[in-house]
Amino acid sequence: MTLILEQFLPYRLNRLTEALSHRVSLAYKAEYDLSRAEWRAFALLGQAQAMTATDISYYSTMHKTKVSRAILTLEKRRWVRRDVDEKDRRLERISLTQQGRRAYDKLVPMMQAEEAKLMARLGAENSKALQKGLAALEEIYLEPKVPTETEGAE
Amino acid sequence: MTLILEQFLPYRLNRLTEALSHRVSLAYKAEYDLSRAEWRAFALLGQAQAMTATDISYYSTMHKTKVSRAILTLEKRRWVRRDVDEKDRRLERISLTQQGRRAYDKLVPMMQAEEAKLMARLGAENSKALQKGLAALEEIYLEPKVPTETEGAE
């Protein structure tokens, strides 16, 4: 009785995630000395106009205290700012500052270049297969949840 | 200029890995109170006859001190044992004890059942696409480091 890890999905995903995340981190670490947590929060904020810390936590699958600290660091760099939501004053809507946006605009092309390079190496056919497979997985495991809902453990 | 994270491979992989790993962890946590690190080392050891800590570190993408500690814990449970390699006395060949093997034999079917359930939900076509895509990725990012002779059957 043996579990063949080379065929076991969590194992494969874990190794690939590690390898890819590490590769990509070289760019934002070298350029801006961002931690992984900071980069993840930052990238999310670059895409949305404003998010709450809870949103970031959900989409990044990072613990909320980790997010809290990442945001604090980004805030100190003046890359993000917070505005208390006037309708629900518990909420802090976090968004990029102009300075943050400039950094973002510089970082994104590097990431896209890396991604493009990868896709080229994969080839059209494999790339397509991958997209299809991942999309199917996401549909099963990442049912889009409304961000404001509570984080059920599972 | 925006990086669309839903299409960004490291982001997608990260979320999926988290979701799947968490799902799977429910089984070994509930049954045996294993940590993630312990489970990973354990699963590797179940598959090979014997591995060194360095091997485990490489294949699990875990830091070597983390591996060192996981092994210690497993050893205390009498699930694994170490034997100093007589040819190279720096090496410790780690392997499952009989007791460890029994636990492994109990755990593996649970994991396989989970995997099978997932594949069924994915469907044959998506599953095939996923396999293909991942295999291609692995070829690029996980160039097989030649396993040390330690891993081969002797």
Add this chain to the structure above:
DNA sequence: GCATATTGGTAACATTTGTAACAATCCCGT
């Protein structure tokens, strides 16, 4: 309206993790 529960976010504390230094062993050229 008022008490109570819930939510978003932070802080304090304890645990876990990684970095750096270490001992033991081996390798290799001389």
Add this chain to the structure above:
DNA sequence: ACGGGATTGTTACAAATGTTACCAATATGC
């Protein structure tokens, strides 16, 4: 055979992380 350098694994200490408790604001139930 010797010595510098590499490799394996552990440990001490510092940094990162998560658990828990907490505060403030809001929602809910009576």
